[in-house]
Amino acid sequence: MPMRIIETVWITLSDGCRLAARMWLPDAPGPVPAILEYLPYRRRDRHRGDDAILHPALAEAGYAAVRVDMRGAGDSDGLMNDEYTPQEWSDACEVIAWIAAQPWCAGAVGMIGISWSGFNALQIAALRPPALKAIVTACSTDDRYADDMHYMGGVLLNDNLQYGATLFTWTPTPPDPDIVGDGWRDIWLERLQAMDQPPPARWMRHAVRDDYWRSGSVCEDYAAVQVPVLAVGGWADGYTNTVLRLLENLPGPRKGLIGPWGHAFPHIATPGPQIDFIGYVTRWFDHWLKGERTGIMDEPMLTCWMQEAEPARARYPARRGRWVAERRWPAESPGARILHLAAGGLQPAASPPFAITVCSPATTGIASGEWCPYGWGPDMPGDQREDDAGSACFDGPVADTSLQILGRPIINIELAADRPQAMIAVRLNAVGPDGASIRITYGLLNLTQRNGHDRCEPLVPGGHYTVRLPLKAVAFELPAGFRLRVAVSTAYWPLAAPLPTRAVVTLYAGSVELPLRNDIIDPCAAPDLGAPRSPAPVPARVLVPPQRGRLRLVRDMDDGDTTLEVARNLGALMLEETGLRLDALGRETYRVNALDPLSASSEAVRSAGFQRGDWQARLEVTTRLSADHDGWRLESSLDAFDHDRAIFSRRWEDYFPFFPGARPGGEVS
Structure with a gap:
């Protein structure tokens, strides 16, 4: 039409x-x-x-x-x-x-x-x-x-930092002079002045x-x-x-x-x-x-x-x-299959209590992939064997028939920790005959929020707690010849910002509830969704190709320091319809020592640039997250340039105690 x-x-x-x-x-x-x-x-x-x-x-x-x-x-x-x-x-x-x-x-x-x-x-x-x-x-x-x-x-995600840096960059961008006229610069300065706090800081206050x-x-x-x-x-x-x-x-x-x-x-x-x-x-x-x-x-x-x-x-x-x-959701199904954690792995019946401790290296989670993959870079979860090595693993028997999981598996665990604060990451994996480990789904839990996410209650070291953790929704068919694995770790870096101390968590009992699907009960054919139409691309010349994902992992074999480099570039384009050059570049650097989570730092750098003829505007943002034994420290900066002349610059330093009242924080402009 x-x-x-x-x-x-x-x-x-x-x-x-x-x-x-x-x-x-x-x-x-x-x-x-x-x-x-x-x-x-x-x-x-x-x-x-x-x-x-x-x-x-x-x-x-x-x-x-x-x-x-x-x-x-x-x-x-x-x-x-x-x-x-x-x-x-x-x-x-x-x-x-x-x-x-x-x-x-x-x-x-x-x-x-x-x-x-x-x-x-x-x-x-x-x-x-x-x-x-x-x-x-x-x-x-x-x-x-x-x-x-x-x-x-x-659990605080490192995406809070990286997405916050992205939003911090794009919120105070200037309007287009071709649309708003000569007043574009005054509008831009007003937007910059209105940035009273970095977005990651606002979210960490809650x-x-x-x-x-x-x-x-x-x-x-x-x-x-x-x-x-x-x-x-x-x-x-x-x-x-x-x-x-x-x-x-x-x-x-x-x-x-x-x-x-x-x-x-x-x-x-x-x-x-x-x-x-x-x-x-x-x-x-x-x-x-x-x-x-x-x-x-x-x-x-x-x-x-x-x-x-x-x-x-x-x-x-x-x-x-x-x-x-x-046909409907929730679907008619054979119900959840419950497997119990035991000293010998996953079993169909409850077993005597056990005591298995886990104190994961701070680098456990390196195969996690991004929290929110976009799919056009290396951002998906890889083979889980390295992360399994830093976890307490419970393996089930080899499946003799296929098993369809559809919904949210739920993990119940009785545990204790030796610190007032700790987290657990639980992964449900499929382990193949060759030993390769595929992540089916996962979940995180801040154990100080074990009684509800509207409160934060320190753990009593050595006290026993029973926690319930729904994993992310998934549809996955476990084939015959594979086995299920529940892997529990106390770190999931860099997807999750690491706590500054290595808590030792002891597991005593637990179970996993698997939501099963059975298409025999109420068979239902999927509709034909068709093939995608070929889109007409926007007229543009690519000046810097886009790039996204976890690009480079560096480990110092002498001291154990680990650095992960992430690209988050939309690239640079010349938009032919508007005659505008648009630059949108970003990167992140995550660092930690496997034995010293207090060494962890996360840094996100972003820039956005606009250029047409004599109009040149650019923003640069840096946010950095680190921690001490009591809380998180967030350092942020925002700089704006008209051509190459700085017209705005502001710095913030915020502190967020792990527990209220531990230490005051503040802002520095």
């Missing part, structure tokens, strides 16, 4: 703030439904490539596609210094009302989004703006504390699941979300738990789709196979926004990729497996 593309449309809110939008309008004889994506990632440049694939395809399907930069982002007015705020949601409700009132709109609006825009699609749906009729949320979460890039099981995290977590009131929800995820992504929880808890029409993918829309995601996601989404919106009978709601509630065992690699072009489906 022919379309009209409008580069910039201004949406004026009730307080006078103007939001910049880009629109793709189909050449239709009358008004059409609209689909909104609403996020801060600069529609004019940084997100232009992704927008050029999704939104024209929606317009071709007969929708008005609207891409809006949030308040304070890109070319929009105003200020923004945090994610998922009431202001963000209020603005979005006004935007939806504005779209519905336009002469080219039929009055029905949908939302689509991935990551940030997937988060706020759920959050805005919970506010029930009248014109919003259905949403698609991908790679998002319904629980901001349990499943985001900050904490996992109450180390437990308090009101900050409950705000924007739709799990607090699933009933508030009444519109139909299509929830999408990937088994390699960091946010997979969300899909199954939404299917189980939302009151309205819903559908789930989980592939083998990393953090990307399924038509471009790796590992493959990719699908015709745009066609699938079109069928979803045709049903709910146009009232057409597409058959999508006659299909199973959950469609997912059942992963099959294959050699572990840091990067996969595609994952071995097949599509399976469940």
Whole structure:
């Protein structure tokens, strides 16, 4: 269908703030439904490539596609210094009302989004703006504390640092002078001055699941979300738990789709196979926004990729497996299979108590992969044997038939620790006949949050505790000839920021509950998801190729120091449509000594640059995390340059005690 593309449309809110939008309008004889994506990632440049694939395809399907930069982002007015705020949601409700009132709109609006825009699609749906009729949320979460890039099981993730550095770089970027005119520099300085604290510091001030995290977590009131929800995820992504929880808890029409993918829309995601996601989404919106009978709601509630065992690699072009489906979720199943931890391994019956100690080297976790892989670099979990060597391992018998796991395995462990604070990482692995160890799924638990993530209670050294740890949701078929392994460690570096002391944890008893799938009970065929359409790339010249993933591991054989180098570059592009050169470069360095976790440090460096003719603007950000025996130390810097002249510079130093009252912290400008 022919379309009209409008580069910039201004949406004026009730307080006078103007939001910049880009629109793709189909050449239709009358008004059409609209689909909104609403996020801060600069529609004019940084997100232009992704927008050029999704939104024209929606317009071709007969929708008005609207891409809006949030308040304070890109070319929009105003200020923004945090994610998922009431202001963000209020603005979005006004935007939806504005779209519905336009002469080219039929009055029905949908939302689509991935990551940030997937988060706020759920959050805005919970506010029930009248014109919003259905949403698609991908790679998002319904629980901001349990499943985001900050904490996992109450354990501080190093993604809090690296993503915080990324957000710190892009939040105060300048608007485009071609859009806002000569006042671009004043707007930029205002955004820079508004950065009162580094994002990682804000999130570390909320180390437990308090009101900050409950705000924007739709799990607090699933009933508030009444519109139909299509929830999408990937088994390699960091946010997979969300899909199954939404299917189980939302009151309205819903559908789930989980592939083998990393953090990307399924038509471009790796590992493959990719699908015709745009066609699938079109069928979803045709049903709910146009009232057409597409058959999508006659299909199973959950469609997912059942992963099959294959050699572990840091990067996969595609994952071995097949599509399976469940008519409803939770599905009818044979129930959980319970295996018990014993001195001799995993057993079907409870065994006498045992005492197995584990005090992992601080480098245990080197094969973890990223918390949130994107799939286009070496960021996936590798062979687990090295991490198994630093763990207490419990092996089951060799399977004589295949076993399908679908859902969240749960680990129950009775344990004690010799320190007031400790963490455990639990991995469920598949061990092949050759001894290779494949991570099926995993979970982390901060043992000071054993009684709930809303509190932090020091351990009594030597005291016995029983903890329950749900692992990440997964679909995996254990083949005959393989065995299951439960591996328990006290470190998971660098995915998790290491605690400064090596706690000794003693395990006394435990079990693993495996959610089994049986397609004989309620057989259900997976729908045909089709092959992806060939996207039309945005006209651009690649000046510096993008690069992402864990690139280099260096171990000093003399003193045992270990350094991991990570690339996080979008690269440098010349965008031909706007004549803009965009640079987006980043790297991280993680260091630790295997026997001295107090030596650990994490550093993230980011830069973003914009250049067109005489316009040259650049930001540089550095964040560094270290610890002493009492708490975390976060050092941050933000510098901005007009050409090569520094126009803004600020430094912060923050301290966060492990336990309240241990030591005061502060900020230095």
